[in-house]
Structure formats: structure tokens, C-alpha cells
Amino acid sequence: MIYQEWEDGFVVRRMRADDAKIVQRWYGALNPTACDLDIALACYPAEEKGFYIGEYQGEIVASAIRIPVCEGVYYGSYYYVEEKWRGKGFGRRLRDEVAAAHVGNNVLCIDAHDDLETMNQRKGYTNGFKVVLYKGAPKRLLREPPAGLMINQVSDVDFNKVIEYDNECFVGPNSPYRRAFLERWFAIPGGKSLTALDKNGQVIGLGCRRPALEGPHHLIGPLYAKDLDTAHTLIQILTADLDVDKDTIWLSICEPNEDAKQMVKDLQLQDDIHMLRMHLNGDPKEFKKQVFALTSIDVCGF
Template identity: 25%
Template sequence: MTGSITKDHFEIRLAEEEEIQFLCDLAAGEGWNPGLRDIQCFYQADKSGFFIGLLNGEPIACISAVKYGEEYGFVGFYIVREPWRGKGFGLAIWDHALDRLKGRLIGLDGVVDQQDNYIKSGFQFSHRNIRFEGTAKAQENKAVGLVDVKSFSFDQIVAFDREHFFDERKRFLKAWLGEEGHLGFAAIDGAEVKGYGLIRPYFDGYKTGPLFAKNPVVANDIFNRLCAEIDDSTIILDVPENNTEGVLLAERYGLVQSFETARMYKGGSVNLPLDNIYGITSFELG
């Protein structure tokens, strides 16, 4: 097709379950390194939140606009295939996603050089999320009081997670924590959850997310245990730059910066405990 194609030939529709892998394939093509089973878990969060853009029946674009509860939403997987960029198709599918989340606080993790475009749509910069990457090497100390998240009270994990996210995400967590190959640990003090973290495989190693903890010691204990489980594998940790202790944690394990995003919001105030967020869950769903 040529650049003369008009948007009249462009259709945006809900992605069916058998089509959602298309979003992950495009993300992989952009070098985003999605987890091997990310998209199946993401889909459980909001089955009406994933869209494909088709030009004369050919899929050329995608986006997600996932709703959490009644007040929050997150935009991800905003991709247009290379031959069709700059022709208005991206703006069309972008507007479609924002319209679905109208009236909510909306978040996104965008590439830094697109910040100005997001600002034009009413988004405001919050902070950078920095991707740290390196080889998993556990330290000698072995923490006690860590339990497998798959064998611990799911409702307690959900409640702790809610303290570090904008809304309850029970459907997503049920899939995320239970997925094959996903490995997580929670730090427990008596009956109280002090933190939890999870890793999942991607094509070349493991990605961490989330890593939430009440203090740096707990965060280190959990991350150390995760590293011990995948010794010598590549590991990724995405840290909010504002969490100084999180940055120091990554550096202590020899991880180096490899990528960053701009976390931005539109439509409301933001009050997350970033000091307790040592690793975000994902760039795609927040």
C-alpha cells in the first residue's frame, strides 16, 4: 500500500483472545523484551482493553487501554508498524484508547523522546522508570521469613499490592502470580506482609516485577532470593528513579542502566509510595 491510503480504510476493533499475541509480537519487534507469558496475564486484567488497528484488513497497529476499578486506567502497547508511521493511524488508535479511559486517571510509560507528544494530549511527567540489567548473582546472606507467593494467602498479597497501586487488580494478580514459570516470594513478619517480588521469563532471561517492600532490607532480601533461584541468568529490574534505595539496590547487584521510560499521568492526582516501589510490575500495564 502507499501513503495515499486514507483513514477511511482503517478499522480499530477489540482484539480477540487468539489475536492478542500480535501485540506482544510487535512489542518484541521494538526491542521491548516482553515476558514469554505476559500477554496472557495482561489479558486477564481487562479483556476489553486490547485493540488492533487494521488497514484494509491487515493489522498494522495496536494499543491497550486497561481499566482498573472505577477510577484508573493505563495505556500500553502503543505501536504502529514502521511502514505506516506518520500517516495518522497512530493518532487514530491513540484517540480511541484515551476515549475508552475518559474520566479516569490515566497512566503510561512512554519512550522519553515522545514526551512532548504525550504532553500535547494532557499528560504530565511524573518520574523516570530506569531499566537495570545484568547477571543474577545472589549475595551470601540468606533471609528468613520468605515464602512462595503461590503457597501464601492470595488475599493478603492482593491487599498488600493494593497499598502500592491505584486500585485492586485481583484478576490480574491471580494470573500473574500463578502463571507457569513465574516465581515469587513474600516477606512475612508474623501475619503481616512486609513485601513481595516476582520474576518471570523472557526470551533471554528474567524480568522482575513487581518488587514492593516496606524498607530496603526487605527489598534486598526478596531480590537476593530471586537472584538465587536463577543464578547466572540475565535479570532485569525496572526502578522508579525517585526511589534512591531502589537504584542503589540495582547497582549493588552489578546491574547497569539499559533503558528508561517517562512515567506520565493525565486526569488526576498521583499519590503512590514510590519509596516502597523497588520494581514496577511492567511498562505495559503499570
């Protein structure tokens, strides 16, 4: 599906599954990537706009996604132009002349690298909060879990109960996009998805782990929890089968969340990439203290 063509031969079209491999390779040079983009592509109908590829002379040169995550809110990521093709306006045309029209007046959230703050502000974005990607060994902590806390596989809990809890933590409730996304997210090969239940059987935590496409790396997110102790219990069980000496875990936190900052300190994780959550067309007020790790800074930063 071609969205727009220019006289110089530049074309913006819909991203395909095979294109995603190239885009993930671009981003994998910055930090480990998993199957996040593949999952997102599978969640939306083939005719759905929001997944963009820029092509020039038969070569893929640029990318971006602008996808709805709930009513009135979009998430943007994977904005990239291959280095040898920069300076020709390919990224600007893809983003401003094609993708922007799809977003319209809806709120758009992005996680921008620090050095892009001024440029994005000129385009109308406003600052939200800092987002930091952490990494480190899956350290074992000698902590007693909260009394009465039960950890179960997501598959052993009523999916509707999991969604009800996710509604409390996600940027917007009852999103059909989120529901379709989590159905696939919980089933990622080589991954692990857990829920935390209180003594009354109510869901008070949700944690997921997925393997990176390459290397001994594992990405954690979402990690939602009632409190710090519940978050620690989830992450300890999520990573219990990993090798402390060989494996590396990665997770992204919202810096205003003091409990999340304490969690990464307890785990002795190191900050790797600093980003800034920015908003266009309003502020969805997405920061929530239950969010200890974002789902994915690649496709769903909530």
C-alpha cells in the same frame, strides 16, 4: 468487535489472543517481553474495551491498550504503529478517536520514551517521574537477611493477606482488576512468586519473577518490600536458581526511589531504557517507597 471504521478501510477493533502474539513481537524487538499481555487479556471480559488493534487491508498495523487498574485510574501501553504504515494517521485515529473516549475523564498513566515527552505534553499530559528499565546477571550477594524474616511461596500464604499488603503498595486499594490479575500472575508457568513475612507473620514484601517469551531472560515485578534489606532478600531467593553466566534479569524502578536505586547499584545492574511516567486528567500520586520494581511496564506499571 469493531469499534470504528473509516472510509479508507482502516478499522479499529478489539484485540484478540492471537493478535497479542504480533504485538508482543513488535515490542520484543526493543526489550524482552513475557506473557504480560496474555495475562491482561485474560483478566478482562471479552466485551471490555481497552485492548485495541488497528487493521488495514487485512493486516494488523497498530495497537494500544488503555485498561482500568483501579477506581478512576487507567494504564496505557503498547501504543505502536508498524514502521511501513506510519504517516497515515493510523496511530492517531486509534489513540485519539477511539481509545481516548474509553478513558474519558479518568486518570491515564503511561510510561513514555524520553523523545515523546513534548508530543505528549501537547496532548495534555503532565510529567510524573522517571522510570528506568535495568538489566544484568542475577548476581549473588553475601548479605544476611533481616532477623526474623521468613520467605514463603505465595501459595503458602493466605491470598487475602497478600492482597491486603498489595493494597498498601498498589496505586489504588481493593481493585477487582488487580485481584484477578494477581491470581493469574502468581501462576505463570516457569515463574516464581514469593512473600516476605515478619516474625509476627505479617506480609512485609512481595516479589515475582516470570520468564521472557524468548531467550535466557527473566522479568522481575512486582517487587514490593518494607525496606532495602527485605527487597534484597526477596530478589536473591527469586533468582537463586538462575545461571549467573547465562541468564539476565530485567526490572523497572521509579527513579525517585533512592532505596531502589541502591538495590540496582548493589546488584550491578545496567540501565537500558529511560522512560517518563506521564499523567492525563490528574495525578494519582502512585509513587510509593515500598515499590522496588514495577509490576510490568507493558500492562501495569505500578
